[in-house]
Amino acid sequence: MRRFVREVDLSPRQLVQPLFYKEGLTRPASVGSMPGVAQLDLDSLQTAARAAAEAGVGGVMLFAVPARRDSCGTAALAEDGALNVAVAAVAEAVAGQTLVMADLCLDEFTDHGHCGVLTADGQVDNDATLQLYAQMGVALAGAGADVVAPSGMMDGQVGAIRAALDAQGHSDTAILAYAAKFASAFYGPFRDAVDSSLVGDRRTYQQDPGNRRDARREVRLDLDEGADMVMVKPAMAYLDVISDTAAMSEVPVLAYQVSGEMAMVEAAAERGWIDREATIRETLTGIRRAGADGIISYWAAEVARDLAAG
Ligand code: PBG
Secondary structure (H helix, E strand, O other), X not given: OOOOOOOOOOOHHHEEEEEEEEOOOOOOEEOOOOOOOEEEOHHHHXXXXXXXXXXXXXXXXXXEEOOOOEOOOHHHOOOOOHHHHHHHHHXXXXXXXXXXXXXXXXXXXXXXXXXXXXXXXXXXXHHHHHHHHHHHHHHHHHHOOOEEEEOOOOOOHHHHHHHHHHHOOOOOXXXXXXXXXXXXXXXXXXXXXXXXXXXXXXXXXXXXXXXXHHHHHHHHHHHHOOOOEEEEEOOHHHHHHHHHHHHHOOOOEEEEEOHHHHHHHHHHHHOOOOOHHHHHHHHHHHHHHHOOOXXXXXXXXXXXXXXXXX
């Protein structure tokens, strides 16, 4: 009876696995604050992408750490830049089996660690950043990304990227918009995973955790600019925002179960304070119940495998 009347299900296709490529590595380097996660070289990246695809995940989300950074994030645009190389390698490995998604943001590529370029007085320059995002979107699509995921919270980013993709013949490349992204303490471990060089915080462009109505406005803007999917991030502390987004969105809603969310569960499980697998399943189910159609999770491939095994 309980099985029959269950309202919300988890299935492998709803899960997206983030993967990190680091330029110059010859073997994987584990990320201390994210148990089970490693920075990968190209070989191990392809292997991890194949394993995730075989587990049946809906997609993989790629991030890259370049060998060199500068004030404008130049390496993000170059065909031989770290993320474009990673996308091409993963597309070669799994294209057509699972979606190849790529983070579209400059923070991994700038020496100051901000998501955009800066003005002379050190503020993030929204409109100058849009032009770079547009070029980066075209580069990622050219490298083989099925989906580009702008995560920098610049105003107008979805519209600018859509226009550039269409103008360059990439009308089939989809945009997964980080629509409601909060300035969150839960991103801490991720910044280790990408060797972040950020000094300060992102409060001039990411949202205030206290603002629910403001999140609806951000989602509305991205929908109007042509987002193909919208995302809420982080997930567990923002279930109300996921629920609001699901109620208003005409396109699929995703949630990002971020690094700090996974680190808390892993750390407590390591101490024997909670049941790791049951807790993971419950967090994912709760995020689905709130209204997410899909979830980006560091546990995606693992859970997909377990689900397939019954
Ligand atoms: C920015 C970006 C961040 C994450 C994904 N994309 C970090 C930030 O905004 O500081 C965080 C993901 C996580 O914590 O798992 N490009």
